[in-house]
Amino acid sequence: MYDFIIIGAGVIGSSVARELSKYQAKTLCLEKENDVANVQSLANSAIIHAGHNPEPGSLKAVLSVLGNKLYDTWEKELSIPLLRTGAFVAAHNEKEEIIIENLLKTTIENMVPEYEVLTGDEAREIEPNLAKSITKVLSLPTTKVTYPWEVAFACMENAINNGVEFQKNKQVTSIKKVNGFFEIEVNKEEIYQTKYVINAAGVASDDIGQMIEEPPFKIKPRKGEYFVLDRRVKGFVNHVLYPLPSEKGKGVLVTPQVHGNILLGPSSEFIDDKFEASTTDEGLKYIKEHSVELAENIPFNMIIRSFAGIRSTSTCDDFYIKESKTNKGFYYLGGIESPGLTAAPAIGPYLVNEIIGVGNEFELKSDFNPRREPRLEFHRLPWRKQQALLDEDHLYGRIICKCEKITEKEIIDAIHGPLGSHSIKGIKKRVRAGAGLCQGGYCEEKIMKIIARELNISPLDVEYDDPQSKIFKEETKVDE
Amino acid sequence: MMKDVIVIGGGAGGLAAAIETHQSRKDVLLIERETFLGGILNQCIHNGFGLEVFKEEYTGPEYADQFIETFLEEKIDYLLDTTVIGLRKENDVFFVKTSSEKDGIRFFQAKAVVVSTGSYERTRGQISIPGDRPYGVITAGSAQRYLNIDGLLIGKKVFVLGSGDIGLIMARRMKLEGAEVLGVAEIMPHSNGLTRNIVQCLNDFDIPLYLSHTVTEIIGDDENRLSKIKVSKVDESFKPIEGTEKEFEVDTLLLSIGLIPDVTLLDELKVEIDSRTKSVKVNQAYETNIEGLFVCGNALQVHDLVDNVTLESKRAGQAVNRYLDKGKADVHQSIYLNPGNNLGYVTPQRIDMDIIQDYITLSFRSNKKMEKAICKVFQNEDIIFEKKLVFVLPAEMETIKLPFEKINEVGDIRVELEVRS
Numbered sequence: 001m002y003d004f005i006i007i008g009a010g011v012i013g014s015s016v017a018r019e020l021s022k023y024q025a026k027t028l029c030l031e032k033e034n035d036v037a038n039v040q041s042l043a044n045s046a047i048i049h050a051g052h053n054p055e056p057g058s059l060k061a062v063l064s065v066l067g068n069k070l071y072d073t074w075e076k077e078l079s080i081p082l083l084r085t086g087a088f089v090a091a092h093n094e095k096e097e098i099i100i101e102n103l104l105k106t107t108i109e110n111m112v113p114e115y116e117v118l119t120g121d122e123a124r125e126i127e128p129n130l131a132k133s134i135t136k137v138l139s140l141p142t143t144k145v146t147y148p149w150e151v152a153f154a155c156m157e158n159a160i161n162n163g164v165e166f167q168k169n170k171q172v173t174s175i176k177k178v179n180g181f182f183e184i185e186v187n188k189e190e191i192y193q194t195k196y197v198i199n200a201a202g203v204a205s206d207d208i209g210q211m212i213e214e215p216p217f218k219i220k221p222r223k224g225e226y227f228v229l230d231r232r233v234k235g236f237v238n239h240v241l242y243p244l245p246s247e248k249g250k251g252v253l254v255t256p257q258v259h260g261n262i263l264l265g266p267s268s269e270f271i272d273d274k275f276e277a278s279t280t281d282e283g284l285k286y287i288k289e290h291s292v293e294l295a296e297n298i299p300f301n302m303i304i305r306s307f308a309g310i311r312s313t314s315t316c317d318d319f320y321i322k323e324s325k326t327n328k329g330f331y332y333l334g335g336i337e338s339p340g341l342t343a344a345p346a347i348g349p350y351l352v353n354e355i356i357g358v359g360n361e362f363e364l365k366s367d368f369n370p371r372r373e374p375r376l377e378f379h380r381l382p383w384r385k386q387q388a389l390l391d392e393d394h395l396y397g398r399i400i401c402k403c404e405k406i407t408e409k410e411i412i413d414a415i416h417g418p419l420g421s422h423s424i425k426g427i428k429k430r431v432r433a434g435a436g437l438c439q440g441g442y443c444e445e446k447i448m449k450i451i452a453r454e455l456n457i458s459p460l461d462v463e464y465d466d467p468q469s470k471i472f473k474e475e476t477k478v479d480e
Numbered sequence: 481m482m483k484d485v486i487v488i489g490g491g492a493g494g495l496a497a498a499i500e501t502h503q504s505r506k507d508v509l510l511i512e513r514e515t516f517l518g519g520i521l522n523q524c525i526h527n528g529f530g531l532e533v534f535k536e537e538y539t540g541p542e543y544a545d546q547f548i549e550t551f552l553e554e555k556i557d558y559l560l561d562t563t564v565i566g567l568r569k570e571n572d573v574f575f576v577k578t579s580s581e582k583d584g585i586r587f588f589q590a591k592a593v594v595v596s597t598g599s600y601e602r603t604r605g606q607i608s609i610p611g612d613r614p615y616g617v618i619t620a621g622s623a624q625r626y627l628n629i630d631g632l633l634i635g636k637k638v639f640v641l642g643s644g645d646i647g648l649i650m651a652r653r654m655k656l657e658g659a660e661v662l663g664v665a666e667i668m669p670h671s672n673g674l675t676r677n678i679v680q681c682l683n684d685f686d687i688p689l690y691l692s693h694t695v696t697e698i699i700g701d702d703e704n705r706l707s708k709i710k711v712s713k714v715d716e717s718f719k720p721i722e723g724t725e726k727e728f729e730v731d732t733l734l735l736s737i738g739l740i741p742d743v744t745l746l747d748e749l750k751v752e753i754d755s756r757t758k759s760v761k762v763n764q765a766y767e768t769n770i771e772g773l774f775v776c777g778n779a780l781q782v783h784d785l786v787d788n789v790t791l792e793s794k795r796a797g798q799a800v801n802r803y804l805d806k807g808k809a810d811v812h813q814s815i816y817l818n819p820g821n822n823l824g825y826v827t828p829q830r831i832d833m834d835i836i837q838d839y840i841t842l843s844f845r846s847n848k849k850m851e852k853a854i855c856k857v858f859q860n861e862d863i864i865f866e867k868k869l870v871f872v873l874p875a876e877m878e879t880i881k882l883p884f885e886k887i888n889e890v891g892d893i894r895v896e897l898e899v900r901s
Contacts, residue, residue, distance in 0.1 A: 228605070232747065278612045281696070305605035307613065379565070383585075390584040398581040399563035402513070403744070408581070437744065439603040441619050445626060459632055464615035468703035471615060473731070476657055477631030 002028045002194040003362070005184055007172050007208055009033075010041035011148055011344045012336050013200035014155035018078075019348030021162035023362040028194070029156070029164060030186060032171035032204075034466040035426045036419065037152035040202045041341070042429075043226070043277065043309025045255050045263060046148050049339045050087065050140035053245050056109040059319040063343035063350060065110055068142055070345035078154035079374030080146055081258045087143035087240035088123055090134045090294055097136045099244050104138060114141040127239055129295045143240050147258045148341055149429045150375070157418045158372040162365065166419070169467060172201075175211040177327055182212075196356070200333045203274045203312040209334075213326050217314040217334050221274045222249070224266025225283035228305040229298075230437050231260030241294040250338065252290035254298070259404075259432065264291040264298070266309065277308040304437055311337040319343070321351055331356060375430070376413070379405035400450070401443040403436025411447060415454050422451055423463040424471070483509045483557075484804055486576050486590040488564050488745065491519020492786045493596030493777025493793040495547040500797025501594075502556045506804060509588060510551075510558040511578060517551065517560070518544030519598060520621070521786065523628045526649055528676070532787035543786060559583075567593065567745050569770060592772040592800050595746065596793060599739035599778040601646075604698075607737060609641075614700025614707070620646040620736040624653070633657055635732025639709055640664040641695045643671040643678070645784060647736020652681035654734075661685070662728050665693040665711050667718055670849050672738075672875045674784055695733065696720050706731055739782045743775065756825035757781050763814070763830040764840045765799035766792070774800055781827050781843060784877055788843075795841065802835070810834055813889055820858070820896035822846055824874065833889060839881040844895060846872040852900045855880055860891035872897060 004020055006013050009031035020027045033039065048071050054060035074080045091097045100117065107115045116139040123137040124130045130137075160166055174185040175197065184192045201208040209215030229236075234256075243251040255263040267283040284306055291298055314320060314335030324330040331351065336343075352358045378386065378396050389396050395409035414430035415422060424440075427433055427447055434440030434447070448471060452459045460472050487498045490512030498510045516522060521529070524540030531537060534546065551558075559580065566577030576588045601619035616635055624646060626632045636659045640647045643666040655661045664682060669692050671678050682689050692714050701707035709728050712720035741759035743751070752761040752769045759780050766774045776796035777789045813833040819826045824845040831840060846853070853872045857865040864886045872878060887893070 227608070232744075278697075278699075279608070279610045281610045284608050284610065303606060303608065304603070306608045306610075386585060394581045394584070397579050397584045398561065399513070399565065399579050402563060405565060407579075438600045439605055441601050441603060441622050444622065445630065449630075459630065465704050469615050469705060472626070472632045472634060473636050474633045475631055476627065476633050 001181070002026050002192060004028070004196045004198060005030060005182070005192060005194040006198045006200055008200035008202055008205070009036040009152065009156060009166065009168070010039065010200065010202050011037060011152045011155070011341055012202070012333055012347060014152040014159065015344045015348040016198055016200055016333070016351060017159035017164045017166070018155040019352045020358065021159040021164045022364055022368045023358050024365055025358065025362045027164045028192065029159070029166045030170040030172060030184070031166070031168045034169055034423060034463070035421055035429065036156050036168075037149045037429070039275070040310055040312055041148050041152055043307050044148060044224070044311070044338070044341060045253060045266065046145050046257060047240055047253075047255060047342070048082070048144045048146055049342045050107070050112045050115070050143045051110045051339070051342070052089065052103055052107040052112055052115070052138065052140055053250065054110065054339065055317070056106060058317070059321060060339060060343070061110045063319065063346040064339040065112060067339070067343040067346040068144070071144065071146065074154070074345050077370045078158055078372045080151055080154050083145040083256065083258045085143060085145050085238060085240050085256055086139065086141040087242060088127065088130065088137040088139055089242040089244065090131070091136045091244060092133050092293070093135060096244055100136055100138050103244075107138070107140070112140065112142065115139065127237055129237055129297060130241070131292070131294055131296055133293070145240065145256060145258055146341070151341070151344065153375075153419055153430065154372050158370070160418055161372065162368055172208060172211070175208070177212065182329065196329045196331065198331045198333065198351070202336065203310050205312065205332065205334045206314070209332065212330060213324060215334070216322070216325075216332065217316045217320050219274065219312050219314050219335070221271050222311045222313045222337070223269050223271045223277065223308050224311060225279050225287060225308045226263050226265030226306065227284070227287055227303050228307070229262040229264070230302045230304045233262050233299050233302050234260035236262060236299065237295055243290070243294060252287055254291055254294050271310070274310065277310050279306050279308045283308070304439060313337045319347075321347065321355060323355060376410065378407050378410055400446045401433035401436065403438055404432045406431050406433040408450065411450050412454060415451060422455060423465050424448065424451075425465040427451070481588060482573070483507050483588060483590040485592040485594060485800055486511065486574065486588055487594045487596060488576070489519065489596040489598060489777070489779070490514070490517040490558065490560075491596065491598055491777065492521060492544065492547070492789045493598070493779070494519070494594070495551050496790045496793035497594045497596060497776060497797040497800070498556050499547065499550055499554060500794050501800050502554045504801040506801065508556050509590070510556060511562050511564055511576070512558065512560050513563045515561045517548050517558070523625045524649075525628050526653070529786050532785065533790050547790075564745060566748065568748055569773070572772070574772065592774065592803055594796060594800060595743065595773070595775045595779050596777040597742045597745060597779045599782055600742045601735070602738040602740055604735060609695055609698055611698030612700035614698070614704050616706030616731050617698060617733045617735065620644070620650045620734040623732070623734055624650055627653060627657065633659065635659060635730070637662065637730045638732045638734060639728050639730045640734045640736060642666060642736035642738070643673045643689065644736035644738060645673045645677050647734055648673045648677040648681040650734055650736070651687050652685055655685050655687065661687050662730060663688045663690055665690045665695060667692070667694040667714055668874070670874065674875060694718070694720065696725065698733065706733060709733055739778060741779050741782065743779055749773065754825065754829055756819065757827065761829040762827065763832045763835065764828045764837060765802065765832070765835050766796035766828070767799065767803070772803060781825070781877070784875065788877065788879070815887065815891065815893055817842070817893045817895065819844065820894040822848060822850065822897040823895055826895045831887065831893070833887070837884050839883045841879055842882050842895060843877055843879045845874055845877055846897050847874055849873050850897060850899055853897050854900045856896045856898065857882060858894045858896065859888055864888070868900065
């Protein structure tokens with residue numbers, strides 16, 4: 001019998017797991033995918049918004065402004081990478097400048113700590129590639145950018161370290177309430193019992209709710225498409241550039257990333273299939289057409305990838321963070337679309353303290369360790385530290401991913417680490433091997449061989465992403 | 481440890497350049513990231529190599545062996561399984577930073593550096609094919625390495641996008657391995673591969689070539705594996721034409737959509753880049769604007785035939801020898817070369833008039849198919865040289881020898897192609 005079962009290990013499920021790991025409670029987190037952060041958290045803009053946009057008084061407003069601040073704590077405790085970019089929201093004419101004034105009011109009401117209105121020329125002095133047509137900007141210095149996969153890894157690793165159980169490839173197939181407890185059936189074969197259920201299933205959160213009751217909201221998923229520019233464009237812009245928000249969301253942005261890349265996007269379209277993250281000709285064109293409204297001379301020739309992400313927009317306008325009305329002990333984290341990543345550090349404590357009141361039933365752990373060591377990025381370390389590590393393990397010397405300078409030891413650690421992965425995609429999410437200019441053209445073969453060697457399996461059994469996704473069809477040279 | 485020259489890359493280009501400099505008694509170090517010499521030739525197990533250099537037909541590994549043997553006999557210093565991770569120049573000395581399992585991080589110094597780091601394959605991301613992102617969409621060269629080096633077959637129902645030579649070779653190779661190869665789509669109205677490869681790899685194996693066609697959508701199955709692609713005919717501006725869509729059920733899409741010179745190592749140096757070749761600009765000695773820094777082989781321009789890589793790198797090696805023997809050329813006058821009508825690019829991009837040679841080898845590609853063509857070299861709007869060419873194709877790099885004596889001291893050069901009247 002568990003005290004808590006969390007369904008879903010995206011950024012939100014992982015942050016809740018970490019918050020619960022502070023208590024003397026038995027907690028399990030179930031994830032249907034082969035990795036944490038594999039659906040909504042996999043593909044998004046990576047921005048920690050200032051909180052200038054959500055309706056004042058909404059959960060989105062309160063939790064995003066607080067979440068933004070709490071990222072500074074997470075940076076220290078969990079070694080989450082942050083790039084303090086600041087942001088410019090851009091207006092192009094008098095009509096749009098009025099919208100800037102309205103945004104400024106929202107910004108002040110939401111208690112965003114820092115803001116400033118600049119003329120186009122003032123902004124261009126700071127950001128020379130800003131589009132010449134921009135006449136006024138709302139500057140938001142507290143906007144920053146993180147690495148969403150690392151946010152989920154950090155929270156879940158820290159949670160595991162503090163006693164939370166995590167199981168991947170576990171799809172919840174039914175939920176029943178029996179004698180005041182919940183029975184969670186997984187993969188139609190195992191059943192787990194728990195006192196409380198936390199539904200952090202993102203785009204599937206209404207489906208999970210449906211297993212036990214009529215859920216209070218429906219997910220109307222939206223898809224956003226993006227282009228990735230190679231990290232050699234670093235410095236092209238240093239601020240997150242926003243157009244003015246519209247009913248379709250925040251619009252097409254230009255967003256510097258932690259590792260130097262720049263994202264263009266997203267487009268925004270409602271979709272029927274929740275897991276249909278495909279890119280479209282129209283979507284990609286839309287991004288190109290609109291990104292040029294923000295910046296001059298965008299180096300489109302440096303595009304190395306395009307992708308699409310799904311957002312769990314719901315029929316409620318706001319986040320839905322509440323206990324079920326009919327099934328006590330069943331909690332919803334619904335409609336957590338943007339600014340969900342921003343709000344993540346605040347959502348965990350809000351749910352655990354304000355909504356559930358975990359402290360009323362469970363004692364805090366005296367030995368809770370809030371710290372999680374940073375993932376080692378060998379080629380970014382100072383020379384002395386590199387030498388010391390090389391003395392310990394020579395495999396720090398062998399470069400596997402040439403574009404991102406990732407060593408064999410880092411890949412081995414990603415395989416065997418506390419939240420290790422055995423798939424090509426999982427390794428890429430952990431160490432960025434294959435995320436560079438050649439997109440794995442050189443290193444994928446080498447990573448495949450390292451995985452096979454480390455796990456003592458045949459190359460035929462190496463996974464690309466989920467366990468069914470094998471890379472090869474057959475072996476052609478079989479030893480006699 | 482100061483070397484005369486460090487050669488980065490142990491493929492066809494690096495081997496030729498290293499041998500050439502060593503035979504001129506230079507102290508040479510060659511650095512290779514793989515555990516073997518020969519580079520990409522090792523995975524090119526088909527034949528057709530060496531007709532120009534040896535007048536004989538070899539497979540890729542056999543061709544490489546000719547040079548590896550000489551290289552080893554010469555007792556040239558070399559490092560395997562070693563990646564160059566940094567390249568700087570300070571006070572006329574190059575600092576080459578390497579990393580390896582055996583020796584950790586080291587620095588080497590050299591008076592000259594030859595960069596022969598080859599090319600990398602264009603990926604799906606760079607041409608933004610819409611659709612899902614399943615496994616099974618892979619560059620032809622990566623699939624070739626899996627098959628020919630590792631003995632692993634990536635798929636059994638294959639389509640190829642792009643008619644580059646590697647794609648054509650791999651279409652045949654996968655067919656021989658028992659896979660079904662449903663076709664090759666090429667967005668241009670002409671093939672991008674050598675004519676002999678169209679004949680020997682596609683026609684002889686009844687693999688259809690769809691010219692003016694491209695892949696418009698990629699569809700994966702529930703297991704995140706490629707299951708289907710959509711292919712459409714395109715108009716003159718390469719836009720898909722409605723109503724021409726075909727679907728192919730495949731588990732593998734090989735991409736043979738071009739090679740890009742890999743000069744990322746030069747990012748730290750301020751080297752002039754040619755947007756046409758997507759590599760560095762060089763003079764007739766294959767020297768960049770950074771003195772003592774030479775680039776050759778596919779790192780300079782993508783070649784169709786390894787023989788041309790060998791010949792070019794040999795010339796680059798000779799240029800390094802001249803540089804080391806005579807010191808830096810006292811350049812008073814440079815002439816710049818530009819591609820004119822019907823030319824995709826031209827190398828070298830610059831002629832330094834103080835480096836005197838009998839002739840200068842110009843390399844270029846046409847941007848359309850032309851029969852009975854003539855290449856005209858203009859300087860100050862006067863034709864200083866012309867050469868008849870029977871047949872030019874974008875898929876085949878041309879080289880002509882421009883006599884040095886024809887070049888005037890002043891005035892930029894323009895190279896053009898036209899049909900003979």
